[in-house]
Amino acid sequence: MMPVKSPSLKLFCLSSLPLTVAIALFAGVASGAPFVSAPQDKIDACVLKKLQELGIQPSEICSDEVFVRRIYLDVIGTLPTAQEVRDFLADKRATKRELLIDQLLTRNEFADYWAMKWCDLLRVKSEFPINLWPNAVQAYHRWIRTSIKSNMPYDRFARELLISNGSNFRVPQVNFYRAVQNKTPKALAQTVALTFMGARIEQWPEAKQEGMAAFFSQVGYKATSEWKEEIIFFDPSSSNAQMSATFPDGKAIEFTPDQDPREVFATWLVGSNNPWFSRCIANRSWSWFMGHGIIDEPDDIRPDNPPVNPELLAYLESELLSGRYDVKRLFAMILKSKTYQRSCISKSNTPEAERNFAFYPVRRLEAEVLIDALNQITGATEKYSSSIPEPFSYIPENQRTITLADGSISSPFLGLYGRSARDTGQERERNNEPNASQRLCLLNSSHIQQKLEKGDKLVSLFLEHKKPQREKVDALYLTILSRYPTIEEAKVLSEYQQDVMEKRRVAKDIVWALINTAEFQCRH
Amino acid sequence: MFGTAGLCLADTLTWGATPMVSKGGKAKSVIQIWLWGGASHLDTFDPKPEAGNEYAGPFKAVETNVSGIRICELLPLLAKQADKYAIIRGMTHGSNAHETGTYMVQTGRKAGERVIYPGVGAVVSKFRGADAGYKGQIPPYVVLTEPLGRFDEAGFLGANYKPFATGGDPSQPKFLVEGVAAQGITDEQQQERRALLNKLNTLPKKLPENATLKALAHAETQAYDMILGEGAKVFDLATEKEELREQYGRSKFGQSCLMARRLVEKGVPYVTINYNGWDTHKDNFTTLRRKLPEFDKGLATLIKDLSDRGLLSSTIIWCGGEFGRTPKVDFSAPWNGGRGHWGAAFSTLLAGGGFKGGHVVGETDAHGERVKNRPVSPAEVHNSIYALMGIDEQVKRLQPANAEPRDTPVIPFNLLKEIL
Structure with missing residues (x-):
């Protein structure tokens, strides 16, 4: 985008600094900042090395306008307000991108958005086919969100999910073993492997599957007199119980009668010598920001699906280990890299260029993020309710969609835009592919038209007589597209206003057109 | 995301791009009438007047134009056309929960497998729509008017195979289809x-x-x-003759039936009419006295209209819900003549597209509680529909991408031979 006025356009961006200066800068930032910046330059070095080998030219570093929108959407699943965009663009500090990243990582919306993503993987929903039921969903979601908010080390997060015992209402972590379609030891092992090892063990040889399943052969479930309460416990008397098991790396083990095999497994899983565990989360983290994994799909790790850039993945893994599984630190490192901050305007369109991260990939916004963005800019709200248990529960209308705990609480919009069904825990369950029904919805449905009619925050701004025309158009662009309009765009709008005399209609049409641009519907 | 996967992305976006003509099959379209909540089999297509008031309630049975086949007296128009449809009285899956029952009747699979299967509509829309050169301007899978809910129609096929739900109400003076017409x-x-x-x-x-x-x-x-x-x-239903619109009934259901016929005329391969209000725990008989005449008018006129236009031979009508209802009536308060959920035995109606009319498949016991002869699973109904559409071979090979054979337990591909 070539903005008409962009105070920061001429400002240098970090990428243009010599390496040593950049490192010194980060060291300076790190002393007072909560997240100690790792030298993300190593990330860029790994990526550039591979691109050079392939003879692929990476795209330029993106503009501040593109960056501010991208970083808000990627880190907190939320569109920046017009004021936030103005402030960032006007900021003259050299480290303003890093400062914004650090600041966003502490926002409440960070916990909301990443809890939403984790609830997809952990299958948090009340109804069929997961059937956690509402009380347990609320408890589980709250625990997940709190863990993210407090930046619980990831190894502890996994361990607590794997070994906890108790009531699904009081010990929320036990819901991990309830959020499955099938509670046989093998099905539990499949879920554990998918979630924490990024492996689909259905594809393993039968004996290897059985070997891992044995670790989950003593998981007990029992009901209480409370409606839908369930206790998950270590149950050595289970009819499934097996006294020996084989780790996925082939090592066999015998259990003593008082040993909960889940603990044995968890200790093996999060152990520092285990490549499965750190690789999976390092690769997932990368894929969440870069659109696809170094191993892709990120939850299909197997020997015949090698990483496109082994050095890069190994580096991310080692940083995760040296940072003691501080996932936020890893996020910050990825976000501060040039690789992440590259423009989507690619210099090479080959699949190889995309696969090797030569540019930032354009992707349609997730269902929840898109509807929240539409509500944020128009001032409208959504109505969500749960029909179980009776009497119905109604979610307060001003609550944002990314904060919904329950995958069973939905709307036609969320279904249409491919929100995860949360049935399997696979990443691909969320579908961000565009289709024609979605376009019909955004172009012409009563749901969206009513937001333009009734939630007319922007429309009324446009009808205010006092403000100069220029300012009004700026405000629309900053609010909806997080940037100033170009000269050409400003001209198109002023012509449209001359053609269409009715002011109210003009205002609505412009808002309508901007939310229907690809630029609005996608992260770019 | 890239490479060959990128090509797939482009393909799935069109409502018809890759010409891959499937072999034969008389049936070109399906109209599924989904009786949401589970209609009482005893009060529709499997009456048991001899079982006494305790089971049959106040409704009587009436002879149809096929000797030996009786249906509920509140369905007189359908009774005149029994030669055009088959009644499956042996339907059974054993689940009494809406979600599980719906999943089983719509997908033909047991709940609890790791993979979530697509419903029949999504499968047909794949093999008759997107992947089969469908060129229509209407999406290949349309739901009149609201999505089923509590059920992921497309399962592992993904969001692009989900139905287009029209919203609006075709019985209103102007049918405002969501997204197509903006007021x-x-x-x-x-x-x-x-x-x-x-x-x-x-x-x-x-x-x-x-x-x-x-x-x-x-x-x-x-x-x-x-x-x-x-x-x-x-x-735009305004172009239809008033007389015909009256025959269908001016209800939302009746006009949805008319709408379904128009969609099928345009070549839409799968239309679901989501018809709710059958979950009659309370006041079953009062509700059905009001509801059955509306149902009778809409469905009977649809069968006749399709037949008059020569479309019945290429259009399958599949009418049923997720289960039947408890044969023994609960006359106590607060149910006041109510019936609960009943997955052990229920009825489904099949017509057109090559299904033989004038037949009954399966038989329940004297009280309508269990299937006595010829139990029929939901999958048999689906398989028969696929066979009539000529997509059975493709369906047999349908698997999630990257699935190992182990992921998808093979179930025998049984058919309703009696009516094919």
């Missing part, structure tokens, strides 16, 4: 808006080769075909 916006304004959007939509101009943006643009072109093109006209 208060003229075609002229639509055109002006579209031109404005084209000027402001600058990102695709900078990235002309980007797969995601191309997909988005393609989707938009299709959407405008519906808004401004021929697509919108099919939803």
Whole structure:
């Protein structure tokens, strides 16, 4: 985008600094900042090395306008307000991108958005086919969100999910073993492997599957007199119980009668010598920001699906280990890299260029993020309710969609835009592919038209007589597209206003057109 | 995301792109009438007047135009056309829960497998729509009017195989199809808006080769075909004769049946009429006294209308819900003559597209509680539909991408031989 006025356009961006200066800068930032910046330059070095080998030219570093929108959407699943965009663009500090990243990582919306993503993987929903039921969903979601908010080390997060015992209402972590379609030891092992090892063990040889399943052969479930309460416990008397098991790396083990095999497994899983565990989360983290994994799909790790850039993945893994599984630190490192901050305007369109991260990939916004963005800019709200248990529960209308705990609480919009069904825990369950029904919805449905009619925050701004025309158009662009309009765009709008005399209609049409641009519907 | 996967993305976006003509099959379309909540089999197609008031309640049975077949007396119009449809009285799956029952009746699979299977509509829309060169301007899988809910129609096939739900109400003076018609916006304004959007939509101009943006643009072109093109006209019921509209009944259901016929005429392969209100725990008989005549009018006229237009031989009508209802009536308060959920035995109606009319498949016991002869699983109904559409071989091979054979337990591909 070539903005008409962009105070920061001429400002240098970090990428243009010599390496040593950049490192010194980060060291300076790190002393007072909560997240100690790792030298993300190593990330860029790994990526550039591979691109050079392939003879692929990476795209330029993106503009501040593109960056501010991208970083808000990627880190907190939320569109920046017009004021936030103005402030960032006007900021003259050299480290303003890093400062914004650090600041966003502490926002409440960070916990909301990443809890939403984790609830997809952990299958948090009340109804069929997961059937956690509402009380347990609320408890589980709250625990997940709190863990993210407090930046619980990831190894502890996994361990607590794997070994906890108790009531699904009081010990929320036990819901991990309830959020499955099938509670046989093998099905539990499949879920554990998918979630924490990024492996689909259905594809393993039968004996290897059985070997891992044995670790989950003593998981007990029992009901209480409370409606839908369930206790998950270590149950050595289970009819499934097996006294020996084989780790996925082939090592066999015998259990003593008082040993909960889940603990044995968890200790093996999060152990520092285990490549499965750190690789999976390092690769997932990368894929969440870069659109696809170094191993892709990120939850299909197997020997015949090698990483496109082994050095890069190994580096991310080692940083995760040296940072003691501080996932936020890893996020910050990825976000501060040039690789992440590259423009989507690619210099090479080959699949190889995309696969090797030569540019930032354009992707349609997730269902929840898109509807929240539409509500944020128009001032409208959504109505969500749960029909179980009776009497119905109604979610307060001003609550944002990314904060919904329950995958069973939905709307036609969320279904249409491919929100995860949360049935399997696979990443691909969320579908961000565009289709024609979605376009019909955004172009012409009563749901969206009513937001333009009734939630007319922007429309009324446009009808205010006092403000100069220029300012009004700026405000629309900053609010909806997080940037100033170009000269050409400003001209198109002023012509449209001359053609269409009715002011109210003009205002609505412009808002309508901007939310229907690809630029609005996608992260770019 | 890239490479061959990128190509797949582009393909799935069209409502018909890759010509891959499937072999034969008389049936071209399916109209599924979904009796949401589970209609009482005893009070519709499997009456048991001899079981006494305790089971049959106040309704009587009436002879149809096929000797030996009786249905509920409140379905007189359907009784005149029993030669055109088959009644499956042996339906059974054993689940009494709405979600599980719906899943089993719509997908033919047991709940609790790791993979979530697509419903029949999504499967047909795949093999008769997107993957089979379907060129219509209407999406290949349409739901009148609200999505089923509590059920992921497309399962592992993903969001692009989900149905297009029309919203609105076809019995209203103007049927406002969600997204296709916007109240208060003229075609002229639509055109002006579209031109404005084209000027402001600058990102695709900078990235002309980007797969995601191309997909988005393609989707938009299709959407405008519906808004401004021929697509919108099919939803205009005003062009139908008043007399016929009356025959269908001026109810939402009746006019949905008429709408379904119009969609099938346009070549839409799968239309679901989501017809709710059958979950009659309380006041079953009072509810059905009101509901059955509306049902009778709509369905009977649909069968007759399709038959008159020569479309019945190529259109399958599949009518049923997720289960039946408890044969023994609960006359106590607060149920006041209510019936609960009953998955052990229920009825389904099949007509057209090659299904033989005038037949009954399966038989329940004297009280309608258990299937005595010829139990029929939901999968047998689906398989028979697929066979009549000539897509059975493709369906047999249908698996989630990357699935190992182990992921998808093979179930025998049984058919309703009696009526094929």
